[in-house]
Amino acid sequence: MGEKVRLDDHGWVDRLLPWFVNNTLDDREHDRVRHHLDRCDACRQNVSLLSAMQASVRHATATPIVPPPRTGRLIDAIDSMDRKRAHVRTLATVALAASLAGVLVAVTLVLPDRQRTPTQPGRYETTTSPTHRGSINYVLDVQFEPGIPVAAQERALRRLAAKEVNRGDAAGAYRVTVNLPATSLEELERYTRDLESSSAIKTVTAVAVQIPMKPRQ
Amino acid sequence: MADAARAKADDQDRREAALLGRIVQADRDAIAELYRIYHPRLFKFIFGLTHSYAAADELVNDIMMIVWQQAAAFRGDSKVSTWIFGIAYRQALRSMSRGKKAPQHARPEDSAGDEIVDLETQDWLWRGLHMLPYPQQLSMVLVFYYGLSYSETAEITGCSVNTVKTRMFHARRKLREYLAESARGHSTEDRRHHG
Numbered sequence: 230m231g232e233k234v235r236l237d238d239h240g241w242v243d244r245l246l247p248w249f250v251n252n253t254l255d256d257r258e259h260d261r262v263r264h265h266l267d268r269c270d271a272c273r274q275n276v277s278l279l280s281a282m283q284a285s286v287r288h289a290t291a292t293p294i295v296p297p298p299r300t301g302r303l304i305d306a307i308d309s310m311d312r313k314r315a316h317v318r319t320l321a322t323v324a325l326a327a328s329l330a331g332v333l334v335a336v337t338l339v340l341p342d343r344q345r346t347p348t349q350p351g352r353y354e355t356t357t358s359p360t361h362r363g364s365i366n367y368v369l370d371v372q373f374e375p376g377i378p379v380a381a382q383e384r385a386l387r388r389l390a391a392k393e394v395n396r397g398d399a400a401g402a403y404r405v406t407v408n409l410p411a412t413s414l415e416e417l418e419r420y421t422r423d424l425e426s427s428s429a430i431k432t433v434t435a436v437a438v439q440i441p442m443k444p445r446q
Numbered sequence: 447m448a449d450a451a452r453a454k455a456d457d458q459d460r461r462e463a464a465l466l467g468r469i470v471q472a473d474r475d476a477i478a479e480l481y482r483i484y485h486p487r488l489f490k491f492i493f494g495l496t497h498s499y500a501a502a503d504e505l506v507n508d509i510m511m512i513v514w515q516q517a518a519a520f521r522g523d524s525k526v527s528t529w530i531f532g533i534a535y536r537q538a539l540r541s542m543s544r545g546k547k548a549p550q551h552a553r554p555e556d557s558a559g560d561e562i563v564d565l566e567t568q569d570w571l572w573r574g575l576h577m578l579p580y581p582q583q584l585s586m587v588l589v590f591y592y593g594l595s596y597s598e599t600a601e602i603t604g605c606s607v608n609t610v611k612t613r614m615f616h617a618r619r620k621l622r623e624y625l626a627e628s629a630r631g632h633s634t635e636d637r638r639h640h641g
Contacts, residue, residue, distance in 0.1 A: 244615055245611070247618075251589055253594065253598075278618065278625075282571050282586065285575070286587060287590065289497075295485070295489045298486075304478060
């Protein structure tokens with residue numbers, strides 16, 4: 230008993246006292262606390278307090294009579310929750326569908342309507358206007374084979390329904406503008422190849438694309 | 447013997463983990479079985495924390511609903527029982543903090559008391575316990591009623607072991623202060639009566 234209390238041990242032991250009292254420390258910890266208690270009055274007092282606390286809690290906390298499990302109530306609650314969730318999911322889906330429908334209506338009705346809003350006099354509409362949708366002018370350089378008579382060249386150009394025909398500098402060379410449905414580059418290439426397949430035409434080269442513009446009335 | 451008990455506990459834990467796996471797949475038979483396994487233990491546990499029969503009855507249901515909803519969150523880092531009792535602890539704490547189902551603590555019974563302490567001291571301690579913040583109260587109950595080790599207490603309360611030790615340390619300090627104040631008040635009252 231004449232042994233001095235080690236202060237570092239005191240702090241460590243002090244924090245373990247509740248579990249010394251409820252007897253859940255492992256053997257090594259238990260022995261170390263026990264050994265410390267032999268020499269430390271303060272810790273012994275704390276053990277007394279905690280033991281009293283344990284007794285108080287155990288006396289006051291009477292074991293209740295446990296009712297039988299009510300599995301049906303739990304399953305009903307789960308079913309009810311699932312139904313609510315399904316309902317919320319349905320509502321969310323409907324709300325999403327309604328939102329999408331609203332957006333579609335806006336895109337198909339409101340936006341074109343905005344585009345049809347009369348512009349200022351003297352201004353021009355672009356091909357984004359539905360009235361011009363799908364119509365594009367292609368500018369083609371057409372080179373006829375040598376020796377093709379001019380009359381035959383003009384007949385061939387008329388068959389193209391060219392809107393404009395400009396004679397080039399070289400013999401048998403023309404720059405024509407044809408109005409065709411909007412098409413892909415592949416289709417345009419096919420179109421020029423078809424023209425080149427004629428025995429009178431040597432080459433057809435697409436040199437420009439023009440967006441048709443129409444002055445507003 | 448200890449090995450056999452441990453093997454049995456491990457086997458039970460595996461069985462319960464398998465039930466949780468089935469619950470993730472929305473298997474109602476699995477939740478019903480887990481509920482039957484845990485109902486008595488959870489009821490006693492909640493009752494021990496809240497001292498309310500009604501709260502225990504209601505909270506056990508709430509806890510199993512949370513198990514149903516969050517079974518996928520169980521990662522197997524702890525035992526299934528620790529995970530479930532952790533949920534129970536948090537539900538009890540929330541319930542007590544809300545004050546909706548405030549614990550109606552019974553005072554210690556006047557039964558044959560512990561030899562260590564007299565009934566009056568027990569009564570003062572019991573009153574003192576309810577002056578503590580809820581986390582400290584619940585830690586006291588977990589340690590002294592359920593006899594949990596510090597690591598088990600830490601797991602269930604979701605705190606570090608150090609936090610649990612500190613919480614118990616502060617609880618003890620406050621109890622000591624409360625007892626000292628009570629003793630002073632008591633002796634003043636005695637003097638008034640006898641003086």
